[in-house]
Amino acid sequence: MKDMDPFVFLVVFQEMLGPVLWLLVALAVFGLAGFLIVVLREGKLDSKRLVRSELIGLLGGVLALVLAAKFTVSGFTDAGGPVDWLLVGLIWGIGLAGTTILAYAIQGLAPCRRCG
Amino acid sequence: MISEKGLHLGRRDLLRFMGAGGVAVSAALIGPKMAGAAPSPVSAKGARIVIVGAGAAGLSMASRLVQRLDGAAITIIDSRKAHYYQPGFTLVAGGIKPKDYPVSTTAEYMPRHVTWLEEAVAEIDPDGNKVVTASGKQVPYDFLVVAAGLHLDYASIEGMDVARIGQDGLGSIYAGPEAAFATWGAMSQFADTGGVGLFLRPNTEMKCAGAPLKYTFITDDHLRRRDNRSKAEIIYAANNKVLFSVPIVSEKVRMLFRDRDVKVRYDHIQTGIDLGRKVATFATPSGPAEIKYDFINVVPPMRAPAAVRNSPLRWQDGPWASDGWMEVDKATLRHKRYPNVFGVGDIAGVPKGKTAASVKWMVPVAVDHLVASLTGGQTTSSYNGYTSCPLITQLGRAMLVEFDYDNNLVPSFPGVIAPLEELWITWVMKTMALKPTYLTMLRGQA
Structure with missing residues (x-):
């Protein structure tokens, strides 16, 4: 097995995604930065907003799985071993975490009292 | 699950999925094979x-x-001006990817400062x-x-006509993307009607010896998904006494063939084909033998x-x-x-x-x-x-078979991705991550 090289990761994903790679990176940076800004500004995690974000995150996880099934022309029903269930969990987890953070950031930054 | 409709996906669709988290999955799969x-x-x-x-x-x-x-x-x-991602031929012929999936141009990978004659x-x-x-x-x-x-030596198969691939149950995924797509048409028709599906491999060295096996499994699954498996007999004609050159893989395939009711004829080397009568001729230890077919995937002898x-x-x-x-x-x-x-x-x-x-x-x-x-x-x-063969065993699952000169299995992910296990993760890798890795390899980046 050869050494991992982050640059090679990058070029493979660039090949796979094209410009969408950078869109995704921008979205992740926006979500994380927004989340941090909101938390630092308020000095705490708003529990109501967090619960709302987590509920949206649950849907985000499910959406990630549905998209995975659609775009791999297969799906978690094809899982054949433990690593497949790990993969299913990973996809769901990424969808959940990403959507939760993004939803929390958007609600916290939105200029609307009811949103916050 | 896969439906028969909507198997073809565009790049844009893929991109949208990747946005949902597939990037990390693919990264985990392809990362360890990267060169420094x-x-x-x-x-x-x-x-x-x-x-x-x-x-x-x-x-x-x-x-x-x-x-x-x-x-x-x-x-x-x-x-040659066109460049073909040849591992994609099986996916096109299996109805999994569109016809243009393997096609690009030589020029786009030609490095600067290299003279192309x-x-x-x-x-x-x-x-x-x-x-x-x-x-x-x-x-x-x-x-x-x-x-x-x-060189694909179709000419050495008596009666073979590459121009007729896609007609009268004749398939052959090797002659190019058009032939692979035409083969999908013939195989899909067979999956609708049933009959005898005949699969084989040549008695020469060949590229990706797992491909004829994959295509047998893919055809079997299409028949099952259309509820026509009981109307079909699938025969695999092996050129010698094994199904794969690596003994442990050959045994696994033998068991899978038994499970999928694929009948094996050992020591059968194709010598000819009668496209009108739909009969393939084989050399066997006991003399010439004929097998009738309704669909056949011809794999030509391959030579320098x-x-x-x-x-x-x-x-x-x-x-x-x-x-x-x-x-x-x-x-x-x-x-x-x-x-x-x-x-x-x-x-x-x-x-x-x-x-x-x-x-x-x-x-x-x-x-x-x-x-x-x-x-x-x-x-x-x-x-x-080192050779790698993500061996598709059904639509949605594959075995990641990796081996060396000495027939040792050399798994990239020991203890995580078992080499002889039919897994979805291997399918995801085969259908999504390998082509981008291949293209970056052409550019000397992977």
Whole structure:
């Protein structure tokens, strides 16, 4: 097995995604930065907003799985071993975490009292 | 689950999925096979390097040599303008990817500062250190890399007509993307009607020996998904007494074939086909045998291209002599009699290694040895025969089979992705991650 090289990761994903790679990176940076800004500004995690974000995150996880099934022309029903269930969990987890953070950031930054 | 409709996906669809988290999955899969960054370029002013063939191996060699050498005159000779991602042919013929999925152009991967001579190679003269093109142009070299691929010898199957692929139940996924797509049409029709599906492999070395097996499994699954499996008989005609050259994989496939009710005929070597009567003829130990079919996937004998087969570069004796494969050292890929000549990719007369994954591991080794020769240095770089075959066993699952010259399994993810287990993760890798990895390999980046 050869050494991992982050640059090679990058070029493979660039090949796979094209410009969408950078869109995704921008979205992740926006979500994380927004989340941090909101938390630092308020000095705490708003529990109501967090619960709302987590509920949206649950849907985000499910959406990630549905998209995975659609775009791999297969799906978690094809899982054949433990690593497949790990993969299913990973996809769901990424969808959940990403959507939760993004939803929390958007609600916290939105200029609307009811949103916050 | 996969539905029969909507199997074809566009790049845009893929991108949207990746946004949902597939990036990390693919990263986990393809990451460990990445090679490290190339060392700083060394001066090779005035050195003339000629590469015969602009396929996967030739382009990868050119890209890597450009990175490693400063001032070398690198020429690549090939008349083909289209570039095919050949591992995609099975996916097209299986109805999993669209017809244009494997197709791109040679030009988009051609490195800068490499001279591309768009001609076919007529003759290789290693004693005179020159290559002669189809127009008679003589191209002298100091170092030669032969990456000429292989020749699909359809003509040696009596009665075979490549132009009729897609008609009357005739399939053959190898003759190009059009043929692969036409094969999908014929196979899909068979999956609707049932009958006898006949699968086989040639009695020569071949690229990706798992492909005929994959296609058998894919056809079986299409029949099942259309509730027509009971109307069909699937026969696999093996050229010898095994289903795969790696014994442990052969046993696994035997068990899977039993599970899927695939009937095996051992020691059957196709010699001819009657396209009108839909009958394939085989040479067997007990004499000629005929098998009727409603759908057949013809896999032609594969041999070295004429330019190599008719040159002194071919093996002079041994198992790879008759089909003209190139006589190279299996560890260094350097020619055994002409030390300034290397053979990489399908053309190399070595025990394993006619896959894109093999190319990925061969190229850095050949480059290391060529650069060492140019600079008077030494290298211990060695190719162990690594070959990878994500063997699709049904739509949605595959086995990640990786092995070396000695038939050892060499799993990249021991304890995580079991090599003989039918897994979704391997399917995801095969259908999504491998093509981008392949394309970055052509550019010398992976």
